[in-house]
Amino acid sequence: MPKLRTARERARSELTREIKDEARRQLATHGAEALSLRAVARELGVVSSALYRYFPSRDDLLTALIIDAYDAIGQQVEDADARRRRGDFLGRWRACCHAVRDWGLAHPREYALIYGSPIVGYQAPRDTVDSAARVPRALLAVVRDCAEAGALEPPSGLPRAAARQVDQLVTTVEDLRLRGVPPAALGAVLTAWTQLYGMVSFELFGHLEGLFDDKRALFEHSTGQLAQLIGLRPRSRRG
Amino acid sequence: MPKLRTARERARSELTREIKDEARRQLATHGAEALSLRAVARELGVVSSALYRYFPSRDDLLTALIIDAYDAIGQQVEDADARRRRGDFLGRWRACCHAVRDWGLAHPREYALIYGSPIVGYQAPRDTVDSAARVPRALLAVVRDCAEAGALEPPSGLPRAAARQVDQLVTTVEDLRLRGVPPAALGAVLTAWTQLYGMVSFELFGHLEGLFDDKRALFEHSTGQLAQLIGLRPRSRRG
DNA sequence: TGGCTGTCAAGAGCAGTGCTCTCGATTGTG
DNA sequence: CACAATCGAGAGCACTGCTCTTGACAGCCA
Numbered sequence: 001m002p003k004l005r006t007a008r009e010r011a012r013s014e015l016t017r018e019i020k021d022e023a024r025r026q027l028a029t030h031g032a033e034a035l036s037l038r039a040v041a042r043e044l045g046v047v048s049s050a051l052y053r054y055f056p057s058r059d060d061l062l063t064a065l066i067i068d069a070y071d072a073i074g075q076q077v078e079d080a081d082a083r084r085r086r087g088d089f090l091g092r093w094r095a096c097c098h099a100v101r102d103w104g105l106a107h108p109r110e111y112a113l114i115y116g117s118p119i120v121g122y123q124a125p126r127d128t129v130d131s132a133a134r135v136p137r138a139l140l141a142v143v144r145d146c147a148e149a150g151a152l153e154p155p156s157g158l159p160r161a162a163a164r165q166v167d168q169l170v171t172t173v174e175d176l177r178l179r180g181v182p183p184a185a186l187g188a189v190l191t192a193w194t195q196l197y198g199m200v201s202f203e204l205f206g207h208l209e210g211l212f213d214d215k216r217a218l219f220e221h222s223t224g225q226l227a228q229l230i231g232l233r234p235r236s237r238r239g
Numbered sequence: 240m241p242k243l244r245t246a247r248e249r250a251r252s253e254l255t256r257e258i259k260d261e262a263r264r265q266l267a268t269h270g271a272e273a274l275s276l277r278a279v280a281r282e283l284g285v286v287s288s289a290l291y292r293y294f295p296s297r298d299d300l301l302t303a304l305i306i307d308a309y310d311a312i313g314q315q316v317e318d319a320d321a322r323r324r325r326g327d328f329l330g331r332w333r334a335c336c337h338a339v340r341d342w343g344l345a346h347p348r349e350y351a352l353i354y355g356s357p358i359v360g361y362q363a364p365r366d367t368v369d370s371a372a373r374v375p376r377a378l379l380a381v382v383r384d385c386a387e388a389g390a391l392e393p394p395s396g397l398p399r400a401a402a403r404q405v406d407q408l409v410t411t412v413e414d415l416r417l418r419g420v421p422p423a424a425l426g427a428v429l430t431a432w433t434q435l436y437g438m439v440s441f442e443l444f445g446h447l448e449g450l451f452d453d454k455r456a457l458f459e460h461s462t463g464q465l466a467q468l469i470g471l472r473p474r475s476r477r478g
Numbered sequence: 479t480g481g482c483t484g485t486c487a488a489g490a491g492c493a494g495t496g497c498t499c500t501c502g503a504t505t506g507t508g
Numbered sequence: 509c510a511c512a513a514t515c516g517a518g519a520g521c522a523c524t525g526c527t528c529t530t531g532a533c534a535g536c537c538a
Contacts, residue, residue, distance in 0.1 A: 008485075008534065032356070033272050037525065049526080050487050058525065117271070117355025118444050132446075162460035165451045172450055191434070191461065197446075198437025205357050207371075207436075211411055212404045221401035222430065247505060247514070277495065288498080289516050297496065 016054050018044060020068065023061055024110070032062065032113050062119065067131050069110040073103045074134025081138050089146040089232050096138055097196055097223040101216075104200045111204055115197065136193050137176050143189055144180045146232055153231040154185035162187065185230055192226040255293050257283060259307065262300055263349070271301065271352050301358065306370050308349040312342045313373025320377050328385040328471050335377055336435055336462040340455075343439045350443055354436065375432050376415050382428055383419045385471055392470040393424035401426065424469055431465040 022040050037058055041048040055061040080099035084092045104111040114132070146152045158166060166187045173181065181189070199222055202208050203215055212218055261279045276297055280287040294300040319338035323331040343350040353371070385391045397405060405426045412420065420428070438461060441447050442454055451457055 006535070012485090031358075033358075036523085038523080047488050048524095049489080049528090052526075053486065112356035115444070115446075116357075117351035119270075119272075159460055161453070161456035165453055165457045168451055191464070194437040194441055195430070195434050196437075197441065198433040198435075201440065202433055202436065205354070207354075212407055214400070214404055217400035218404045221398055225430070245506065251514095275495065276497090286517050287496085288518075291497075292515065 012054070015044075019051060019054055019061070020064055024065060024068070027065060027113065028107065028109050031109050032119075035062070037061070059119070062113075063128070065110070066114055067128055069107070069114045070128060070131035070134065072107070072110070073100065073114075074131060074138070076103045077135050077138045081142065086145065087149065089142055089149070089151060090227055092142045092145075093139070093227045093230075093232055094220075094223050096135075096142060097219075097226070100135060100196060101200050101203075101219055104204050108204050111200070115201060116205070133176060136189075137178060139193055139196075140173065140176070140178045140181055140186075140189055143185055143230055143232065144178055147182055147185065148180050151233050152182065152185060153233060154182045155188050155229065155231060157184055158187055166190070188230040192230055195222065195226055251293070254283075258290060258293055258300070259303055263304055263307070266304060266352065267346065267348050270348050271358075274301065276300070298358070301352070302364060302367070304349070305353055306367055308346070308353045309367060309370035309373065311346070311349070312339065312353075313370060313377070315339075315342045316374050316377045320381065325384065326388065328381055328388070328390060329466055331381045331384075332378070332466045332469075332471055333459075333462050335374075335381060336458075336465070339374060339435060340439050340442075340458055343443050347443050350439070354440060355444070372415060375428075376417060378432055378435075379412065379415070379417050379420055379425075379428055382424055382469055382471065383417055386421055386424065387419050390472050391421065391424060392472060393421045394427050394468065394470060396423055397426055405429070427469040431469055434461065434465055 019040060022043050023035060026035050026039060026043075035058070037051050038048040041051050051061075055064065077096050077099040080095040081092050084095050086092075104115075143152065147154075157163065163183070166183050169186055169190065170183055173179075173186065199219055203219075208215060258279060261282050262274060265274050265278060265282075274297070276290050277287040280290050290300075294303065316335050316338040319334040320331050323334050325331075343354075382391065386393075396402065402422070405422050408425055408429065409422055412418075412425065438458060442458075447454060
């Protein structure tokens, strides 16, 4: 990756970043569907057609924001994981779960952009999948480390039809360079990730409105149950 | 509810329905954000400003579609439930879960409208909550019937902080005229409903793309696990 | 240094949008 | 019958994404 050389290249990458920053600001305040290229250009003191030099269409700008959002939440989860002692599997698991929720609460529009209704004419480019996989990969890494330390007590086996589907997952996970997770635990992690997504989305999308006042306490309880489901035991070794 | 009397009232309610039908058609094919009042009017052979006699704004039309969607999926779940023998609690539970998924697969855009990203400037009117509650209420009814038949083996107690939140739920559920569900089971139903939502949304929103080929088998397995979590036992009595 | 080429922002313009307002025509009611 | 309410049509406003052309500038080769 060469340094930025010419003044042109430098200006280009800088303006690209500024466009994304302003777009992200508008996304955060007005929502994705209200994101207007003209408004972004106006705010940047530039004419709207100029933006098309940097992003071929509004969808491409949104795609860039989507990738950034996936990377942001992925980074937050990875950081929360890394702050824990490597052998504290239960603590790492809880930290990852809370990182997902906390990021969602802090960036609800961006969360909705990546985990809410898919955009209609929009087919996720290959670029997004790597970034999108960071959160589930972080969750899997905790379980793999736990399994490698011999502290995992995976749930009992699956019925045949479900087991075949999980087997299919195994090959994908191996692509993620995350061998070492027992297949039975893999199914449990899938359940847990689904549950985690469901809880945060329910809360952020307003489906729990007026039902609870301390949603964090409920979330905290659920993360513990999920750890139990997967078979993460609080026992820890030196990391 | 008086019969439609004058020709004007009759024409009004008919055109209102036609507008919603055409809007729903466009919603299904082009998605919510592409729903255009002008396009609806064009298709109905009427000028766009005429629609404002029936719906004050685009958001109001969308609200009507949201309520209809909540009622449609609620009705589908209630019907699936009613087709089972009253004492077949496990069968009723599975039927309800599959009804949610099947309706979502058949109406992905409408599903996204009610369960996906919330619309930005949009505050759900009170009218929607009754319709939105039909699905969870149907799930709860199965559990209540099971409990009343003495066939429920609810999970063990919750930690204090979580229990207090579930207690808060109890009053809401009593408003739904669904007394008789043990609080511990209530928490489990909340978890199950969240998980159900997470699974269907993951699938419909494309987050499982390329990971499984038989998503139904996995779903089937999960619904059984959820029934187990709640404490629904296959034992049945005459209904 | 001179000139060519590719890149840039600006501006006009097109087709579309939600929404408002006015204006006749039609309908229901006192 | 006459008045009032309601209706659809149409023009118009401000906005959108996007395209095309134009003229200015920077980078590169001779």
